[in-house]
Amino acid sequence: MALVRVISSDGAAFLVSQRLAKRSGKLKTEIETFRKSSDNSEAQPEIRIVTIRAEILRLVLQWLQQHQNDPVLPANQNEQDGRGDAEMGQSQWDRDFLAPMDLGIVMELILAANHLEVKGLLDITCKLVESKITGRTVDEIRTAFKLKSDFKGNEEEQTRLENRWCVEN
Amino acid sequence: MENLDIKTSKISLKSPTTTPMLPPELWNQMFQYLSPEDLFSVSSTCPAWNELLEDKKTTYLFAFVLPLVMGHVERKTLFYCRSVTKASKLGFEKTLQSFCNSDDVNPFRHHHEDSISQRCLRDVACKLKRHYDFSHVNFKEFLQKVFPNFSTTSSEFNPFLLRHIVLASSRSGDVYLPGHHLLSILPKFGHHLVSLDLIIDANSIDMLISRIVSQLSLVPNLKRLAIIPSVLQGETIPIHLARPTTSYNFPKLVNLVHFNVEDVQPTGNLYCVVFTMLETYGHQLTSFACSPTFLAASFLTVNKLNTLFPNIKKFQLSGVRLDFSQALSKLSEVSWPLVHLHLQMSYLTGWKEVNMLDAQKVFSAVNNFHKNLMHLHVNCMLLPSRANSNVNNKTETVEIYKPMSKLKIIITNAHNMERGIFCKFLKENCQYLHQLHIETWDIKERDKGRWVFEHMRNLEKVVLWNLNVSSFNELGRTHTVRRCTRPNSEVMADSGITERK
Numbered sequence A: 001m002a003l004v005r006v007i008s009s010d011g012a013a014f015l016v017s018q019r020l021a022k023r024s025g026k027l028k029t030e031i032e033t034f035r036k037s038s039d040n041s042e043a044q045p046e047i048r049i050v051t052i053r054a055e056i057l058r059l060v061l062q063w064l065q066q067h068q069n070d071p072v073l074p075a076n077q078n079e080q081d082g083r084g085d086a087e088m089g090q091s092q093w094d095r096d097f098l099a100p101m102d103l104g105i106v107m108e109l110i111l112a113a114n115h116l117e118v119k120g121l122l123d124i125t126c127k128l129v130e131s132k133i134t135g136r137t138v139d140e141i142r143t144a145f146k147l148k149s150d151f152k153g154n155e156e157e158q159t160r161l162e163n164r165w166c167v168e169n
Numbered sequence B: 001m002e003n004l005d006i007k008t009s010k011i012s013l014k015s016p017t018t019t020p021m022l023p024p025e026l027w028n029q030m031f032q033y034l035s036p037e038d039l040f041s042v043s044s045t046c047p048a049w050n051e052l053l054e055d056k057k058t059t060y061l062f063a064f065v066l067p068l069v070m071g072h073v074e075r076k077t078l079f080y081c082r083s084v085t086k087a088s089k090l091g092f093e094k095t096l097q098s099f100c101n102s103d104d105v106n107p108f109r110h111h112h113e114d115s116i117s118q119r120c121l122r123d124v125a126c127k128l129k130r131h132y133d134f135s136h137v138n139f140k141e142f143l144q145k146v147f148p149n150f151s152t153t154s155s156e157f158n159p160f161l162l163r164h165i166v167l168a169s170s171r172s173g174d175v176y177l178p179g180h181h182l183l184s185i186l187p188k189f190g191h192h193l194v195s196l197d198l199i200i201d202a203n204s205i206d207m208l209i210s211r212i213v214s215q216l217s218l219v220p221n222l223k224r225l226a227i228i229p230s231v232l233q234g235e236t237i238p239i240h241l242a243r244p245t246t247s248y249n250f251p252k253l254v255n256l257v258h259f260n261v262e263d264v265q266p267t268g269n270l271y272c273v274v275f276t277m278l279e280t281y282g283h284q285l286t287s288f289a290c291s292p293t294f295l296a297a298s299f300l301t302v303n304k305l306n307t308l309f310p311n312i313k314k315f316q317l318s319g320v321r322l323d324f325s326q327a328l329s330k331l332s333e334v335s336w337p338l339v340h341l342h343l344q345m346s347y348l349t350g351w352k353e354v355n356m357l358d359a360q361k362v363f364s365a366v367n368n369f370h371k372n373l374m375h376l377h378v379n380c381m382l383l384p385s386r387a388n389s390n391v392n393n394k395t396e397t398v399e400i401y402k403p404m405s406k407l408k409i410i411i412t413n414a415h416n417m418e419r420g421i422f423c424k425f426l427k428e429n430c431q432y433l434h435q436l437h438i439e440t441w442d443i444k445e446r447d448k449g450r451w452v453f454e455h456m457r458n459l460e461k462v463v464l465w466n467l468n469v470s471s472f473n474e475l476g477r478t479h480t481v482r483r484c485t486r487p488n489s490e491v492m493a494d495s496g497i498t499e500r501k
Helices: A025-037 A054-066 A092-098 A103-116 A119-131 A138-144 A155-167 B024-031 B036-045 B047-072 B075-082 B086-100 B116-131 B139-146 B179-192 B202-217 B268-284 B292-296 B302-308 B324-331 B359-368 B391-400 B420-429 B443-449
Strands: A003-007 A013-017 A046-048 B007-010 B164-169 B195-201 B224-230 B258-260 B287-290 B314-319 B340-345 B356-358 B375-378 B381-383 B409-413 B435-440 B461-466 B480-485
Touching (some): A003 A025, A013 A054, A025 A046, A025 A103, A054 A092, A054 A103, A054 A119, A054 B047, A092 A119, A103 A119, A103 B047, A119 B047, A138 B075, A155 B075, A155 B116, A155 B139, B024 B047, B047 B075, B047 B116, B075 B086, B075 B116, B086 B116, B139 B179, B195 B202, B202 B224, B202 B268, B224 B268, B268 B302, B292 B314, B292 B324, B314 B324, B324 B356, B356 B359, B359 B375, B359 B381, B359 B420
Parallel strands (some): B164 B195, B224 B258, B287 B314, B314 B340, B356 B381, B375 B409, B409 B435, B435 B461
Antiparallel strands (some): A003 A013
């Protein structure tokens, strides 16, 4: 079984089957680039991901492993067919997978899924963060994400006026 | 099921064992001064630092994550996100602006967008555009409601959310845009604008030209400019063919790269103005859109076109059939370094043949760009030329086309997929194609693209787009109906064509 070494930003190496790794768009390209540049077709590719730490990389790979037999879905669904992204839905496994995570970890997962081009994972993590935003007020969003307003003077009021202009009509 | 997939072979901890060793509190104190980007790098470096930053994670990641999540958030709340912090405001605006001011003249750009969330965002950006369209929206009201203290506001502040506005100039002065208001705001804030649509009363261009020149000099950072002619009711633009004679002194716009004049006809004085603009800005343009009539104008010779647009990468020709063939002849001779060609014909109702184009003309234009062309969009219906019925000519035709070695994407319509001449072109000249997009009015035709997989080795996907949707706007009119995925030996477990109903 062809393997690939994926190394996290903090130096942890994961040995993954190429078949699994290629379900990430980014890793797929990297493996192909490695193949092209390397003379030895048997050589094991090594890919360093400088922006993702071990804990997060492990989660991404776990998710990929769980979903390795899913069909590669068309990224764009026809809304008329009633098959929007939403309906793809989360499996029970996905829910259990995300449930124990801190919001911070989920946000790191979003960035990782985006970087590695793992669409399914990006979707479910974005949905989770979105649920912390939609329907909340500005202050509630700040509390949820531990943010403090850093606007000065009338900047916040100005932004509010603009928002109102953009949402009205 | 594979068990050995994930194996952590080694975790080498680069913990902050520094000399001298610093206590966590001190690190924390230092972290206070770091930007979110730096904090993210720090936390990715080693587990110890990551742990120190654990509870600040949501704080510094918010602005990074927001652009990715935005497409999922409901519109009203979306704007709340903007008010959260300065960084979130910036992230929000940058994301929307990049959608709105994309450097593409091609309206089908979102063909290649792969997610619904991106499409939602584009939709938000499009709706927002209307709020900054000062040919419909009262500028005075905008100032009063949004910008009550504009005279005291610092010029650093950008009052144009999308950095794009629409201005209209007419001889009577525009009710929506009292000139004095504009002149009070553009000198101070015009440098924020990167995209401008100018709607110009075609018959009063002589009176308006000085106003237009001064408006342009107030927007020095403009990247994209569109000129849209308007005609008062009951008037027509004089049909005499204008010869550009007068020259106007247009300001330098060093960033201007996209110019769109698709509605400007080569008659009347407006054309002279546009032509002078092309002489001023043409050499710096990378994308240009015009009508076939515009291109066909007799004094725009091939040589002239070459000197006018030495750097053009993207070109869009859109309009009715009239003059298309003349324009195409010119395209087959110019020496432009084109990577993106878009031929868009507006359909006239009536006899079907009226909307057909000579396939050979189209192909010889396309062939002229065979070296660089990566993206081809032909939505005109192609017809084998009459000369082609002759067998000798037919073989000759095939031979003159060169392989399109860089062509990766073709967008066309279902009609052409039934034409032997187009299919032949696909099979014989486009061996490196990755994506084929087919637009159709009838989803039942969805199987039309199937056969191509057998003939084209590098083809990755065929996407069918349904034009027949109820809301006809730029965003709503396209939907993927089906993607057939070429069985890829290693990646996909399931073989054959992935289908979803």
